[in-house]
Amino acid sequence: MATLKYSRQREAIKNYLYGRTDHPTADMVYTAIREVYPNISLGTVYRNLTLLAKQGEISKISCGESSDRFDARTDAHYHFICEKCGQVYDLMDVDSGVIEQMARKNFDGEIYGHQLYFFGICSQCKENKEK
Template identity: 45%
Template sequence: MNYSRQREEVLDQLRMHKDHPTADVIFSELRGRDPSISLATVYRNLKLLSELGEIRKLSFVSGADRFDPTVSPHYHFVCERCGRVLDLPMQVAEGLDAEAQDFVSGRVTGHDLVFRGVCGQCSAEEKRDLSPGQEKS
């Protein structure tokens, strides 16, 4: 693959994130530094980087695809309130693929596991929004 300055910019920008941004977020951040970059260029490079295994494309989240600079196996948590996607630094269940294989007539090549709930920031905001004596419904 030939070197591309814009591809390197896209990858560097993604690596600055811990929150699994969308292509639109990456584009808006890069646009401020490089007015010549287009949204199509960002999408094309994210797609290529994903296909090359340099980043992960996360399609399990509702809405736009998100991108993860960490390609090693790991799990995610998605906040049901704000949509934030967080990495979970927990042990990956290596035996889960083999266990699933017993139920598949084809071949299991891996798995993605997503936990859902309310993140700490949204939980704190909910608590602040409740008046004393008021209960959450």
């Protein structure tokens, strides 16, 4: 992909995401970036998030009917999406290579990567439900 012209706003968005583990929405990113760049528009934040995801510098997590989330981690890992509160969590120690090997074994084409999401209720929502 082509190298992008440097943008302070885009760099601020990336740095914000690198400091997070909670997979913020575009609105959350916008609110935080406005503290540094008060004149930035929501459209600019959306465009930059989309561009960064296309460039492979961040990951975009599509959460079905709720807002997309963004992740600075681009290494192979899976996510859990809570259907009650909408939070997105990293799932650690799940071997993504095994799933990809199985898919390649049964597919004649070329596989470049994959995404896999797990859905359910997070521990906090489960605890609240049990009370």
